[in-house]
Amino acid sequence: GENVEQHPSTLSVQEGDSAVIKCTYSDSASNYFPWYKQELGKGPQLIIDIRSNVGEKKDQRIAVTLNKTAKHFSLHITETQPEDSAVYFCAASRVADSNYQLIWGAGTKLIIKP
Amino acid sequence: GAVVSQHPSRVICKSGTSVKIECRSLDFQATTMFWYRQFPKQSLMLMATSNEGSKATYEQGVEKDKFLINHASLTLSTLTVTSAHPEDSSFYICSAPTGGRNIQYFGAGTRLSVL
Numbered sequence: 001g002e003n004v005e006q007h008p009s010t011l012s013v014q015e016g017d018s019a020v021i022k023c024t025y026s027d028s029a030s031n032y033f034p035w036y037k038q039e040l041g042k043g044p045q046l047i048i049d050i051r052s053n054v055g056e057k058k059d060q061r062i063a064v065t066l067n068k069t070a071k072h073f074s075l076h077i078t079e080t081q082p083e084d085s086a087v088y089f090c091a092a093s094r095v096a097d098s099n100y101q102l103i104w105g106a107g108t109k110l111i112i113k114p
Numbered sequence: 115g116a117v118v119s120q121h122p123s124r125v126i127c128k129s130g131t132s133v134k135i136e137c138r139s140l141d142f143q144a145t146t147m148f149w150y151r152q153f154p155k156q157s158l159m160l161m162a163t164s165n166e167g168s169k170a171t172y173e174q175g176v177e178k179d180k181f182l183i184n185h186a187s188l189t190l191s192t193l194t195v196t197s198a199h200p201e202d203s204s205f206y207i208c209s210a211p212t213g214g215r216n217i218q219y220f221g222a223g224t225r226l227s228v229l
Binding site: 104106 | 118158163205209
């Protein structure tokens with residue numbers, strides 16, 4: 001079955017710097033890759049997603065890149081701010097019929113140092 | 115984005131009691147909902163897939179008689195932890211995909227503490 005690996009497990013960056021979190025997946029049939037942000041004691045919140053027919057997607061300070069050949073995708077946060085501190089999860093899904101199941105990475109705790 | 119409401123946000127109960135958690139899709143219909151369990155500093159672990167009008171599909175190792183799931187309508191799924199014990203203490207989260215776009219939206223989670 002699908003397996004998603006996420007690195008690093010913890011990332012500490014200076015406020016204003018960029019942060020990059022990387023994920024790899026094993027199932028070449030996966031075609032949907034969302035990123036979620038989870039703050040302490042809350043449910044995950046979708047921040048950006050990308051489908052396999054696109055190589056890059058950007059939304060203000062957040063961008064995601066996808067390399068289908070290498071089977072990896074990355075989250076890029078620029079000009080980091082204290083409110084970006086949270087745990088970030090990547091996921092992969094093989095969208096087919098009514099199967100919406102997500103396979104999750106282990107998560108990355110992002111710490112923004114003031 | 116779509117809104118998923120989960121209640122209660124926090125529950126403390128005595129060992130042996132049952133606890134019901136509700137998950138509602140507020141502005142869309144969801145024939146499928148997912149229930150996750152999350153331990154501290156860990157990723158989400160899928161427990162079961164809730165299917166409207168039919169039985170839930172449980173992941174391997176999840177006791178269906180322990181975690182009862184009911185999906186009685188297109189906007190409501192419930193998870194009942196029966197005869198809860200301290201080892202059931204955890205953070206439970208539900209999610210629902212929007213129709214046709216396969217994007218999952220999550221509830222705020224329920225922190226269950228069994229004394």
